[in-house]
Amino acid sequence: MSAPRLEVDLEKIRHNASALVSRLSGQGISVTGVTKACLGEPRFANALLGAGVKGLGDSRIENIEAMRLAGIRAPITLIRSPMPSQAGRVVAHADISFNTELDVIAALSTAARRAGRRHGVVLMVEMGDLREGIMPEDLQETARAALRFPNIDLKGIGANLACQSGVSPDAGNMSELSRLADVLDDAFGLVIRVVSGGNSSNLKWALSGEKAGRVNNLRLGEAILLGLNPLDRQPIEGLYTNAISLIAEVIEAKTKPSRPWGKIGQAAFGPMPVSGRDGSAFRTILALGRQDVDPLGLTAVPGIEVLGASSDHLMVDTGKSYVTAGSEMTFQLNYSALLRAMTSPFVTKTYSLPAGRGAFEARMTPGPRSSEELHQWH
Ligand SMILES: *Cc1c(COP(=O)(O)O)cnc(C)c1O
Numbered sequence: 001m002s003a004p005r006l007e008v009d010l011e012k013i014r015h016n017a018s019a020l021v022s023r024l025s026g027q028g029i030s031v032t033g034v035t036k037a038c039l040g041e042p043r044f045a046n047a048l049l050g051a052g053v054k055g056l057g058d059s060r061i062e063n064i065e066a067m068r069l070a071g072i073r074a075p076i077t078l079i080r081s082p083m084p085s086q087a088g089r090v091v092a093h094a095d096i097s098f099n100t101e102l103d104v105i106a107a108l109s110t111a112a113r114r115a116g117r118r119h120g121v122v123l124m125v126e127m128g129d130l131r132e133g134i135m136p137e138d139l140q141e142t143a144r145a146a147l148r149f150p151n152i153d154l155k156g157i158g159a160n161l162a163c164q165s166g167v168s169p170d171a172g173n174m175s176e177l178s179r180l181a182d183v184l185d186d187a188f189g190l191v192i193r194v195v196s197g198g199n200s201s202n203l204k205w206a207l208s209g210e211k212a213g214r215v216n217n218l219r220l221g222e223a224i225l226l227g228l229n230p231l232d233r234q235p236i237e238g239l240y241t242n243a244i245s246l247i248a249e250v251i252e253a254k255t256k257p258s259r260p261w262g263k264i265g266q267a268a269f270g271p272m273p274v275s276g277r278d279g280s281a282f283r284t285i286l287a288l289g290r291q292d293v294d295p296l297g298l299t300a301v302p303g304i305e306v307l308g309a310s311s312d313h314l315m316v317d318t319g320k321s322y323v324t325a326g327s328e329m330t331f332q333l334n335y336s337a338l339l340r341a342m343t344s345p346f347v348t349k350t351y352s353l354p355a356g357r358g359a360f361e362a363r364m365t366p367g368p369r370s371s372e373e374l375h376q377w378h
Pocket of ligand 1: 034036059079080160198199200201219220221222223230
């Protein structure tokens with residue numbers, strides 16, 4: 001198998017999604033399965049749909065087009081405000097998009113009219129995290145204007161927290177979002193069907209037993225992929241945290257002094273801390289680098305420490321165990337490492353059904369050690 005590669009266990013993904021769908025349904029909250037971290041991979045999308053998500057969400061029209069091309073007919077929402085230059089593609093392939101600008105909605109309406117279609121719009125409200133959103137005091141006027149576009153259906157409102165500034169979703173900001181839905185319904189008749197409260201970081205609030213009010217949807221990516229709560233990156237009970245692994249191959253394994261020698265300047269990516277350790281250590285190099293992954297987001301098995309990475313080399317200290325060139329090593333990834341690996345053309349993505357590997361279990365396939373073995377190998 002080629003390395004480096006991401007192995008996505010779709011059965012664990014399905015389990016994670018289905019557990020969240022059923023826990024949230026008790027709160028009257030539906031789940032939009034977010035596919036952006038897997039670049040709209042249709043097998044991933046189908047695993048989410050099999051788990052009972054109500055629809056799919058992606059931030060890129062390219063990913064949405066890939067899913068449509070693969071025959072996925074479920075409702076798909078573009079969860080980033082569309083580029084006006086892509087309005088035609090958006091109305092052709094997404095049922096709904098998240099919006100904050102009337103100019104963009106105008107472009108969508110024009111494109112929808114040309115295509116003989118209607119397009120759904122969710123207005124995003126700024127709740128303090130300072131990423132996308134209409135200021136609450138401007139929401140009613142924006143909604144009034146949005147309702148006037150001929151080929152646009154106002155579907156609801158939404159918020160996104162804990163992305164730019166780490167502002168936590170809580171009873172305060174979520175009840176404010178509910179109140180805004182009531183304000184719009186009072187002003188314009190019952191127009192707000194969807195109140196999309198946020199992303200994976202809303203789970204702590206949503207599963208705390210707190211009243212959901214009018215919030216009836218969440219958009220979940222990270223919690224399904226990594227089984228973690230993004231607010232504190234702690235595991236969510238009952239979810240797999242090892243649905244995705246990164247496997248890389250060893251290209252050098254030597255015993256070297258722990259400390260570098262010579263006059264020390266900056267390394268390729270800035271100053272590097274020098275090991276305080278004396279003596280020598282097993283230093284192993286994997287064919288994996290910053291072009292493939294965010295090295296700070298990798299976790300190896302216990303006993304193996306990531307020392308650093310340059311563009312194409314990842315240095316690890318394997319402690320007491322000696323590994324050989326050609327061996328494979330498995331890592332768990334955080335969201336940043338996952339995003340970079342998924343978008344790197346050098347990393348193969350594999351989607352597998354049940355494999356039954358445990359958390360943090362290393363799989364080191366020994367490579368050939370002698371020329372006889374090398375011949376046997378081939
Ligand atoms: C990425 C994204 C999500 C999903 O966030 P996770 O933390 O991965 O659950 C939800 N909503 C919007 C607008 C996003 O951009």
